[in-house]
Amino acid sequence: MNLILGPIIAAVVGAIVAGGAAFGxxxxxxxxxxxxxxxxxxxxxx
Amino acid sequence: xxxxxRMWSTGPGLVVGWAALLTLVISWPMLRSGYVLSYDMxxxxxxxxxxxxxGFGAGLPxxxxxxxxxxxxxxxxAGEWLQKLMLLAILLLAGIGVGRLLSGFGRPWQLMGVTxxxxxxxxxxxxxxxxxxxxxxxxxxxxxxxxxVKIRSTDRGYIGLIWLAATGSLVxxxxxxxxxLVTVPLLWPAAxxxxxxxxxxVLCIWLLxxxxxxxxxxxxxxxxxxxxxxxxxxxxSQGPWGELVTALSLGGIWNSEVTLASRSxxxxxxxxxxxxxxxxxxxxxxxxxxxxxxxxxxxxxxGIGLCIALAPVWxxxxxxxxxxxxxxxxxxxxxxxxxxxxxxxxxxCAPVGVRYLVRRLEDPATRRAFAVLVIIVPIAAMxxxxxxxxxxxxxxxxxxxxTQLREVMAxxxxxxxxxxxxxxxFRQYEFNDRxxxxxxxxxxxxxxxxxxxxxxxxxxxxxxxxxGDNRRAGxxxxxxxxxxxxxxxxxxxxxxxxxxxxxxxxxxxxxSLVGLQQxxxxxxxxxxxxxxxxxxxxxxxGERVVVALDAVLFGALWVALAAAGVLxxxxxxxxxxxxxxxxx
Numbered sequence: 148m149n150l151i152l153g154p155i156i157a158a159v160v161g162a163i164v165a166g167g168a169a170f171g172x173x174x175x176x177x178x179x180x181x182x183x184x185x186x187x188x189x190x191x192x193x
Numbered sequence: 194x195x196x197x198x199r200m201w202s203t204g205p206g207l208v209v210g211w212a213a214l215l216t217l218v219i220s221w222p223m224l225r226s227g228y229v230l231s232y233d234m235x236x237x238x239x240x241x242x243x244x245x246x247x248g249f250g251a252g253l254p255x256x257x258x259x260x261x262x263x264x265x266x267x268x269x270x271a272g273e274w275l276q277k278l279m280l281l282a283i284l285l286l287a288g289i290g291v292g293r294l295l296s297g298f299g300r301p302w303q304l305m306g307v308t309x310x311x312x313x314x315x316x317x318x319x320x321x322x323x324x325x326x327x328x329x330x331x332x333x334x335x336x337x338x339x340x341x342v343k344i345r346s347t348d349r350g351y352i353g354l355i356w357l358a359a360t361g362s363l364v365x366x367x368x369x370x371x372x373x374l375v376t377v378p379l380l381w382p383a384a385x386x387x388x389x390x391x392x393x394x395v396l397c398i399w400l401l402x403x404x405x406x407x408x409x410x411x412x413x414x415x416x417x418x419x420x421x422x423x424x425x426x427x428x429x430s431q432g433p434w435g436e437l438v439t440a441l442s443l444g445g446i447w448n449s450e451v452t453l454a455s456r457s458x459x460x461x462x463x464x465x466x467x468x469x470x471x472x473x474x475x476x477x478x479x480x481x482x483x484x485x486x487x488x489x490x491x492x493x494x495x496g497i498g499l500c501i502a503l504a505p506v507w508x509x510x511x512x513x514x515x516x517x518x519x520x521x522x523x524x525x526x527x528x529x530x531x532x533x534x535x536x537x538x539x540x541x542c543a544p545v546g547v548r549y550l551v552r553r554l555e556d557p558a559t560r561r562a563f564a565v566l567v568i569i570v571p572i573a574a575m576x577x578x579x580x581x582x583x584x585x586x587x588x589x590x591x592x593x594x595x596t597q598l599r600e601v602m603a604x605x606x607x608x609x610x611x612x613x614x615x616x617x618x619f620r621q622y623e624f625n626d627r628x629x630x631x632x633x634x635x636x637x638x639x640x641x642x643x644x645x646x647x648x649x650x651x652x653x654x655x656x657x658x659x660x661g662d663n664r665r666a667g668x669x670x671x672x673x674x675x676x677x678x679x680x681x682x683x684x685x686x687x688x689x690x691x692x693x694x695x696x697x698x699x700x701x702x703x704x705s706l707v708g709l710q711q712x713x714x715x716x717x718x719x720x721x722x723x724x725x726x727x728x729x730x731x732x733x734x735g736e737r738v739v740v741a742l743d744a745v746l747f748g749a750l751w752v753a754l755a756a757a758g759v760l761x762x763x764x765x766x767x768x769x770x771x772x773x774x775x776x777x
Contacts, residue, residue: 189650
């Protein structure tokens with residue numbers, strides 16, 4: 148039983164991690180920067 | 194061969210290897226040829242030893258002694274390699290340090306500690322904003338905790354602790370954080386070690402802060418902070434869950450541009466809160482077994498740090514009053530910086546808490562699967578930290594004209610400091626993929642320069658200009674605002690040269706450059722001579738004494754390191770190693 152359970156858990160965890168990583172990388176590249184209510188350094192206006 | 198393989202698969206090599214793997218996964222783009230330029234992180238091939246790097250520019254000493262150390266080391270090592278070494282050291286030291294502290298708890302929990310120490314929002318946000326000296330302080334914390342345990346139990350390791358404190362005290366805020374960590378555990382009664390020796394060690398570590406304390410005391414500005422800057426630099430909620438949950442999940446840096454996208458996912462608060470709860474359980478287990486004063490103090494400091502981080506939110510105007518009126522309190526304004534202790538406490542104690550809970554599981558396979566899960570969950574929760582925060586931290590090359598500028602400037606005999614235009618603090622260069630970075634010109638130039646010290650920040654109330662603490666720059670700001678020609682600058686301001694970086698905002702008005710003599714131009718850089726005879730700014734006698742003291746302090750540290758190395762070598766030939774932390 149344990150011989151089957153280990154690889155199954157590893158596969159599920161691996162899939163979640165890989166999916167999460169892919170989603171994170173893609174969304175970080177396409178995310179809208181700077182939420183309007185949070186400050187950021189203004190380049191070159193002063 | 195078999196023994197060596199075992200060392201790497203199950204021994205301490207596994208911890209070092211995992212830390213190295215995570216470090217490489219994060220820092221690979223930074224290791225390419227070139228320089229990582231991101232917000233406050235600026236490196237150049239060679240930095241001259243200028244008064245401003247010792248804290249005697251016109252502004253408060255904010256990057257002291259960091260810049261002096263960088264300038265000194267780049268006399269023999271290229272800045273590119275020094276920067277890469279620093280960035281690698283931060284991640285590796287933090288990971289291996291926590292792994293080493295957890296050596297008595299079992300391999301999976303060591304690996305989880307390594308992951309949490311390297312892969313957390315605090316490290317990610319501070320790395321992107323370029324606060325590498327603060328992160329260096331973070332990375333020596335676990336080593337300092339180990340050194341404190343060693344000193345209190347064996348009366349050895351004093352020089353090592355002082356050296357760690359010196360490494361972690363390269364900027365004022367980091368120096369304070371490091372000094373706070375060591376003071377109470379060293380002064381707390383210990384049965385087997387003489388109080389005087391521990392007291393002297395505390396004194397030495399306090400003295401490590403003199404390189405920035407003395408210039409700050411000699412500066413006319415009191416180190417307070419403008420009222421509006423407290424609100425601007427305060428901790429921000431990174432989702433609808435509020436500031437407290439954001440702080441407990443170790444994020445909340447003020448600048449929204451350096452926040453990773455994954456911080457707004459629902460996983461961020463959930464995993465952050467779970468880790469905090471596990472860390473609290475772990476701390477209880479740790480303290481019950483080891484009676485470790487330094488760990489107890491780290492947790493007290495974590496609580497104090499959390500309160501400071503949230504003070505602008507909780508106490509609003511009262512806190513603004515404190516930071517705006519108490520001398521030196523300006524150091525508290527970037528409030529999420531104070532989560533440094535909590536970040537380290539969670540990295541060390543959460544694995545202990547998980548271990549305590551997992552040991553109750555009956556099935557070994559489930560236990561193993563759970564162990565694997567907790568090692569990689571922090572990575573899965575913040576996957577966009579991978580690959581230099583998905584490309585934000587990648588090395589680039591300066592165009593050749595920057596090297597030429599340094600060479601041209603080095604042979605000029607005409608006196609005066611260099612005024613750097615455009616009159617704004619940050620740049621977005623094409624060669625740096627238009628990522629925002631602090632103007633590198635003051636570090637490239639072989640003579641003192643003057644750049645704007647005001648900081649423009651966009652908030653929901655519009656753009657706020659936070660006044661700087663550089664009075665000379667303030668006078669020049671007024672001059673530039675009226676669009677008068679810079680050739681008419683009063684000689685007392687000490688400006689002999691003007692450097693213009695084209696293609697950067699706001700472009701200086703043509704009227705302001707009238708009457709200046711163009712001496713050199715290449716690519717985007719133009720250098721002008723101001724005809725009026727500038728008054729050369731020189732160090733006062735008091736400032737010279739402080740620079741000499743810095744040199745003595747630095748020399749003494751190297752002598753102490755050499756002495757400690759010799760002593761250690763002699764001891765290693767007569768005695769075995771001492772245990773670091775007992776886990777029970």
